[in-house]
Amino acid sequence: MNATPWRTVLPVDETGRFTREQLEIAVNEVMERRRAYAASRPLVARERGPQWGAPLPPARPAAAAPEPEPYVRPRRGRGRRRPEAGR
């Protein structure tokens, strides 16, 4: 025996067995559950969907920097004088 009162959105013969209260409770609860889950996530994650924010793959170690080469002073030709030196 169904003791639930038939207070329905539509006439009883059109609503199947669910009452208006049952439907509203289900819709509200699912809506609140999803909103609560979304609110617990960072804003950017919410905007970009559930896949965003997944752990990144492990970073590869950076390649070792090449050893700096010593600066080699350019050689000046023998006997050449700097032009600004005058006579």
Add this chain to the structure above:
Amino acid sequence: MTPDGYDRSVFINCPFDAEYQPILYAMVFAVHDCGFKARMALEVDDGGGVRIIKIKRIVRQCRYGIHDISRVQVDPASGLPRFNLPLELGLFLGAQEYGSREQRKKRSLVLDTERYRYQVFCSDLAGQDVRAHGNDPARAVAAVRAMLATALEGEAQVPGVAAILARYADFLAELPELCDMLHIDCGELQFVEFRSLIATWLARHPLGYVSPGPMPWDVYSPFDLPPFAYPARTPGARG
């Protein structure tokens, strides 16, 4: 005398096979999202009374009709085509032609997979608004939306196609959870239950509601839902 809700009722006359279900689900949602109420022969599959009388009652109560005549192939089991859809289309057009002043306000949308294919098998439909959906639910929604946008002498305000489809995707994402809450399997949903669920969902998700987006546990894409339960044909199903 105008039946209650006549101006806002849409009679959906379409196939019920599993292959057609995604289009049917989408159209039922679109009708409700546009502010109208979907009516179908599935409402009367309760085993009692004469089915055609109940269908005629629904036709009388609906100002708008959506008729999909795309299933013209023969039934593999019987080797014969089924004629329920053209029969109900004829009932609707007859009411529009010979009915009372209110009944003559009826408007129909005829759907097929291809636009001009009906000229081969039902050429007398020429002059009706026949649109093609190409077995694509989104195109069917667009056709329904286009018809309802001009309903009520242009007074109906309906959302755009993209908005309807986005909300439909949100609804379908929540549907498994809703069914869990109601202790029912999605495949057991009858048309009247599905429709009530849509109406309740839309009331709590008005246009402009910002969806929190997809959840990691969402399982359904919009087009892989199980078909409605058919109480008259499925022994043991609720109804």
